[in-house]
Amino acid sequence: MIDRIGSALSGAAGGTVSGVSGVGGDAPSFAESLEKAVESVNREQNEGDGMLVGLAAGEHTDLHGTMIALEEANIALRAMASARDKVVEAYQTIWNMQV
Amino acid sequence: MAGISEVFSIASSGLGAGRTRLQSIATNMANARTTRTEAGGPYQRQVPVFETEDLAEGDDGTRGARVVVSEVMEDPRPPLRVHDPGHPDADADGYVLYPDINVLQEMVDLMTTSRSYEANANVVEATRDMALQALQIGR
Numbered sequence: 603m604i605d606r607i608g609s610a611l612s613g614a615a616g617g618t619v620s621g622v623s624g625v626g627g628d629a630p631s632f633a634e635s636l637e638k639a640v641e642s643v644n645r646e647q648n649e650g651d652g653m654l655v656g657l658a659a660g661e662h663t664d665l666h667g668t669m670i671a672l673e674e675a676n677i678a679l680r681a682m683a684s685a686r687d688k689v690v691e692a693y694q695t696i697w698n699m700q701v
Numbered sequence: 702m703a704g705i706s707e708v709f710s711i712a713s714s715g716l717g718a719g720r721t722r723l724q725s726i727a728t729n730m731a732n733a734r735t736t737r738t739e740a741g742g743p744y745q746r747q748v749p750v751f752e753t754e755d756l757a758e759g760d761d762g763t764r765g766a767r768v769v770v771s772e773v774m775e776d777p778r779p780p781l782r783v784h785d786p787g788h789p790d791a792d793a794d795g796y797v798l799y800p801d802i803n804v805l806q807e808m809v810d811l812m813t814t815s816r817s818y819e820a821n822a823n824v825v826e827a828t829r830d831m832a833l834q835a836l837q838i839g840r
Contacts, residue, residue: 666716
């Protein structure tokens with residue numbers, strides 16, 4: 603993980619936003635990973651929202667299916683937030699390091 | 702490892718099965734004294750039959766299974782022959798064919814269905830709680 607933060611940082615330090623990707627070799631950069639995670643979480647949220655709207659509009663009657671989809675979206679969101687917290691924590695540890 | 706979405710999917714199928722059972726029970730209760738049907742004759746008690754639907758094998762070689770409604774069959778028991786000469790559907794001897802539905806049995810089925818729905822909902826809740834517990838590690 604530190605590797606990936608490092609690559610993200612060196613990319614940012616280079617002043618090129620596109621340079622963020624692939625600096626650390628084959629491993630996806632932090633920015634890429636985050637983007638993927640956000641996309642996936644967003645997909646789940648949209649799915650839950652869609653089902654809720656469908657339920658309210660009377661298009662289907664899958665009450666528990668809707669609640670479970672919303673719950674899955676909630677867990678995905680929290681998982682992403684946890685991962686983000688860990689990454690920021692690691693970044694701050696390094697940022698505050700005395701050299 | 703069995704993913705949480707698989708467990709959610711299994712529990713969701715259990716909740717769906719509960720709803721199907723509920724519908725059959727409601728139909729049986731409502732039609733306990735129904736003497737006319739489209740097919741002719743008295744109403745036949747509905748019995749939902751369930752079967753498993755295997756999920757794909759997980760990383761650890763385990764395999765879960767959802768429950769799906771196989772079909773809703775008719776209770777094969779013959780209708781009750783009740784002497785009720787005043788009924789418009791009585792035969793020449795004054796007997797009416799009523800469905801062989803025991804409302805007490807339907808009530809017991811309703812209670813077990815309600816409890817099994819509750820159990821499946823608890824599985825969903827426990828799965829969610831376990832996932833959130835895992836996210837709390839290291840906090």
